[in-house]
Amino acid sequence: MMRLKFMILLTGISLLAIGSAEAQHLWWDTKKLNEATCLYGEVTVLATLHSIYYCGANWHPGEPAGGYCGIQHNDPKERRTIFSIWDTSPKLHPKVTQADPKTIFNRFGGEGEGSHTHMLWDWQVGETFQFFVRKQPGFAPGTTDTRYYIYELGSKKWRHSATITSPNGDKKSTASVATIGGGGLGSFLENFGGKDQDVPKLALYRLWLGNKVDEMKCLTQAQGDGTWGQLHDAYFLAEGKHLDALFEKLKEKHGAPVFGREGKKLGPISNKPLPKGLTKELMAIRQADKVQGK
Template sequence: MKNKTFLTALLAICFAANHAFAQASQVLLPGFTAYADPVEENVEINYNNGVTNWTGNNNTVNFYFHAATTGTLKITLQAKADAESKITVSVNGTEKTISIPNNNDYTNIPVLQTNIKQPGFYCVSLKGVEKKGKVYADVKGVTLDGPATKDIQFNPKPWRRAASVHLNYPVPEGKNVEWFYGEIKVPEGEDKLGTYFMSCGFHRGYFGMQVNSPTERRIIFSVWDAGGEPQERSKVKYEDQVAMLAKGDSVDASGFGGEGTGGHSHWIYNWKAGETYRFLMHSVPTGNTTTYTAYFYVPEHREWKLIASFRAPKDGKYMGHLYSFLEDFSFENGHLGRKGYFGNHWIKTNTGEWIELTKAKFSNDATAKAKDRIDYGGGAENGWFYLWNSGFKPANAQYGDTFERPATGKQPEIELPKF
């Protein structure tokens, strides 16, 4: 009886040990998921080779992860160099300088061990110290090992953009949306390169403003073709293509592909963070087509500007599925936080009735649904809805959450240009 009890206890201990070992598995943060700060210069980060051509030490190379479990965490680099070099590795307040050997093949280099005391986002940061060759290091990946890897989250894919987030505005049943009005305000410092703040989206298109480069910003309006072609507009049948009917002065218009296909228009305009901008969409169905027209209010001129007007085939209805979104379209700075305020949305029906949209339902994209990125959110504050993404901080909204802002009760005053 005693032997049986001893055997049972021994089996239980072995099971527990094996279970603990299985839960504390080794994980690899791929080199192609790194970010460079303050900018991606003097270093290249790409899918095929990870971190390469790291020649400058004015920036750091950073790998992010979310630890759900406390405990020890061991850090190992998969790296090589063209001549001996030294870099510092820091994480969770612990830092160590290590040597990268001259080697043609990647070498596993043990770095340090730290103790994760609370769940949250963490960063493994690399910085060049000295080098005898051209590069500080080529880094294929960072290996994490120990109990703290249980339920760890990180982005395993080369898609380094943040998750896109949306506000979906319900419309009262039976109302036809002829006009759709909205406003955007971007706080200072949140206007990062590669960001699209979209105010007035609908089932066939979207209308908002982008940060395209350090010297260029745009007002963007696009409408999708019919037919569902995902990439090349040259493959879209003529009868399925959106047709441009008009465009405003200095507006560029063309077809687009790569993310669906359709008609695109943009106006280069140096919009400023901290200011409020106004957007207006119009829809006119005729037969099985609908004409969509976008207007942007230019505060310096105190007048509405025509951006473009497109006729969409195989449609024939008023605007539906009204929404706003915040998108990061830059890979290089997909780790930087972005936030925008979206508000004062109204619709005007085909019978002339103005209706204020004070409720919004939160949603997100495939990147969020796959849990590749979990740093995003939205809500309502100071009379506005807001959306944010990136920055590696905890989400404060989940798919399907509903927000509500106070009604202003004051419909927009609009005097459109006459042609």
């Protein structure tokens, strides 16, 4: 049931497509970082096909103002990055309050409702997509800003894609709205079109979580479902047949995979520090302009 709920809620795509969607998930051990408000992540896609969403992070699924972000292979000609937040409650809705000029934003509905943003983003196989999510008190009392930043390899600069501002609601909902820690934290690979499931897709995932930018800690343990495991000192998710041939092709550079299975615990990956100079970069990102939210 949880897996089906995950597939339905996370993309906001049509029910027709959802009916045949398939996904593999990672569930991260957040080391009891219940008050964490900062999340840095890396996703490296090693094999892909269109109609695939590589969710780097999905926090507080099914809870007030849960959210998700990542990269999508939308169709043969288009790739994008997505960042969205669900409603705090049926009557308390988030709004986009800051956005990059190239960010598209709107409300989404269907199974779950909230604020959706995306930006065309021509990420490439083999390149590491870097993202940063930060929650801070909003300008208006009783609100929380969730900011989404992405690193542009070409310019070697961070871009502020969007800020989504959520009403905190009551004391119980505020615990979810104002934090990234303290609830479920996952990553996933979803074939939202439900087609070409035999074609290999593969992505590596790493996350760092903390209360402050300079206190983020590497998350070293996760469990999963579907086809998952460890590769190149990271966790992987995969879909498709003939994965053995793909892993053999990648072996010289990435090593051999260690496969997990549902309910099985693998040993931790290494406790990597944040990339050198990253903390300073994250603290100095130029903020996007204010917008009239939807």
